[in-house]
Amino acid sequence: MSLTDTQNPKRLRTPNDSPLKVLFLAPLAIWLTLLFLLPLFFLLWIGFWRVENFQAIPDVSFANYAEIFSSFFSRSRYGLALAQSLWVAVTTACFAVILSYLVALSIAFAVPMRWQRLALLLAIAPFWSSYVLRLYAWQTILSRNGVINSVLKQVGLSDYRIEIIYTQIATRIGLIHYLAPILIVILYVSILAIDRVLIEAARELGATRWQAFTRVILPLSRFGLMTAASFAVIVGLGDALSGNLLGGGTGASIIGKLPTYASMIMSDYSSSTNLPRTSALATILIAVMVLALGIGIFMAERARRRVS
Numbered sequence: 001m002s003l004t005d006t007q008n009p010k011r012l013r014t015p016n017d018s019p020l021k022v023l024f025l026a027p028l029a030i031w032l033t034l035l036f037l038l039p040l041f042f043l044l045w046i047g048f049w050r051v052e053n054f055q056a057i058p059d060v061s062f063a064n065y066a067e068i069f070s071s072f073f074s075r076s077r078y079g080l081a082l083a084q085s086l087w088v089a090v091t092t093a094c095f096a097v098i099l100s101y102l103v104a105l106s107i108a109f110a111v112p113m114r115w116q117r118l119a120l121l122l123a124i125a126p127f128w129s130s131y132v133l134r135l136y137a138w139q140t141i142l143s144r145n146g147v148i149n150s151v152l153k154q155v156g157l158s159d160y161r162i163e164i165i166y167t168q169i170a171t172r173i174g175l176i177h178y179l180a181p182i183l184i185v186i187l188y189v190s191i192l193a194i195d196r197v198l199i200e201a202a203r204e205l206g207a208t209r210w211q212a213f214t215r216v217i218l219p220l221s222r223f224g225l226m227t228a229a230s231f232a233v234i235v236g237l238g239d240a241l242s243g244n245l246l247g248g249g250t251g252a253s254i255i256g257k258l259p260t261y262a263s264m265i266m267s268d269y270s271s272s273t274n275l276p277r278t279s280a281l282a283t284i285l286i287a288v289m290v291l292a293l294g295i296g297i298f299m300a301e302r303a304r305r306r307v308s
Contacts, residue, residue, distance in 0.1 A: 040286075047280035054273050064280040078264065078281065082288065085261040087253065088168050088175075088243075089236030089292075093229045096176045100183035100228065105217075107184075108191045120188060124181035135174050135245045142170055142246070166248030171260070174242035179235060183228045190224020191217070222303035230296025234289050240266045261285055 050059045073079040103123055111119045126134065141147045142165045149161050164170050194217060202212040240262035243251065249267070250259045259267070262285065269278045 043279050043286075044283055046276050047283045049276035049279075051274050051276060056275050064277045065284075067277065068280060068284070077258070078261065078284075080255070080258055081261040081264045082284075084168075084253065084255050084258040085237050085285075086288075087255055088171060088260060089233045092172045092175045092179070092236045093232035095172065096179045096183055096232050097187075097225060097229050099176065100180050101187050101221075101225065103180070103184050104187035104191055107188055120185070123184045126177065127181035131178055132241065132245075134177055135241060138170070138174055138177065138246055139165065142173070165246065166251055168243075168247055168251040168253035171242045171247035171251050174246045175236055175239060178239075178242070179232050183232060186228045186231070187221065187224050190221045190227075194220045219306070222306070223300050226296060226300035226303050230293060230300065233292050233296065237285065237289050237292065238262055 045058075046056070047064055048060050048062070049056050050061050050063060051057070068076070068078060071078075107116055107119045107123065139146070142162070143149075144161070144163070144165065146165070149158075152158060152160055152162075164173075198216050198220070199212055202216050203209075207215065240260065243249065243260040243263040244266065247260070247263075249263055250257050261281075265278060265281050265285065268281060269275075272278065
């Protein structure tokens with residue numbers, strides 16, 4: 001018996017007191033190391049290699065980064081593509097979070113408790129299908145001769161053809177469709193953790209439904225909103241499929257007809273033999289994503305402290 005147990009004989013032993021806890025954590029540590037940390041380290045390391053005679057040679061050189069930043073906003077336009085990615089990711093996150101928040105609120109407050117699990121299951125059902133198949137489905141819907149335009153033509157409104165395909169609006173639609181099931185779960189759990197007594201107390205004190213929402217529900221779910229928004233921004237920054245299949249690679253937006261940064265990385269990887277340079281480009285994107293994650297964690301923690 002340990003000294004702690006002798007001083008406090010009524011203390012119950014927990015799994016954390018077992019020396020086997022390190023052994024139990026070993027599979028998780030091995031999994032993260034092999035499938036996340038080692039590939040990430042290898043990607044970062046390749047970014048410092050150099051290329052000679054079309055072959056990558058291990059080295060520690062900043063030549064790739066110097067070449068990238070020397071024409072970051074001019075010839076290569078990587079900086080403009082990064083700005084495009086940030087614009088698309090942030091605006092997509094806003095729309096996705098608002099839409100998912102409304103769905104989560106509906107499930108939590110409008111659906112009877114015994115049916116909420118089924119409603120949540122139906123809300124996340126699109127996540128079971130392939131992301132690529134969903135993008136091709138949206139291509140069929142949004143294309144110039146797609147489902148929407150065909151319906152408009154059949155009802156005599158052919159003059160009102162929509163031209164969404166191969167724009168960043170289409171890119172956002174694909175991203176929102178991908179993000180919504182995940183965000184709904186995050187926000188539903190956040191809303192479900194709110195003490196209903198606080199809402200009932202606000203109503204009994206004379207607050208309207210809108211006042212109860214703005215002064216009780218919204219502040220108490222702010223942590224979940226910040227977490228969902230951070231996740232959406234990171235996914236939007238790193239996604240290239242939606243930008244290529246729906247945005248056409250260089251979809252038009254308010255910034256201009258520019259590709260997203262992830263799409264440019266994919267294009268460079270498929271058309272160039274300079275793998276170290278492509279790795280350096282990916283490292284820059286990872287740095288921006290880490291910065292976005294840090295900002296999201298800071299804002300979420302600040303929201304949590306306000307509530308507590």
